[in-house]
Amino acid sequence: MNAAATESEGREGLKGFLCALSAFLIWGLSPLYWKTLQGVPAFEIVLHRVVWSFLSVQLWTFALIWSALALYTIDSMLLHRKVIAPWQAASRRRPERNHRGR
Numbered sequence: 001m002n003a004a005a006t007e008s009e010g011r012e013g014l015k016g017f018l019c020a021l022s023a024f025l026i027w028g029l030s031p032l033y034w035k036t037l038q039g040v041p042a043f044e045i046v047l048h049r050v051v052w053s054f055l056s057v058q059l060w061t062f063a064l065i066w067s068a069l070a071l072y073t074i075d076s077m078l079l080h081r082k083v084i085a086p087w088q089a090a091s092r093r094r095p096e097r098n099h100r101g102r
Contacts (some may be wrong), residue, residue, distance in 0.1 A: 037045060
């Protein structure tokens with residue numbers, strides 16, 4: 001096993017540990033959060049969750065669309081630079097011939 005594989009496994013182990021730690025902290029602290037919301041009506045809590053979820057999804061969708069658009073633009077520029085521009089330059093250098101090949 002090489003050093004890169006060992007380092008990658010170490011990072012994965014650290015990520016797993018941090019995810020587990022986060023999950024346990026959320027699970028342990030959530031009763032304190034719900035206790036503070038006792039005086040808030042259930043309808044208001046649900047309404048907040050719906051509105052904030054909707055806004056989060058809209059923001060996420062907007063970010064995905066813009067990132068896809070950016071990738072498409074970059075791909076188009078690279079295609080033009082690598083394929084179309086050399087082809088255009090080569091076609092400009094060739095003299096046009098008549099039908100008999102002269």
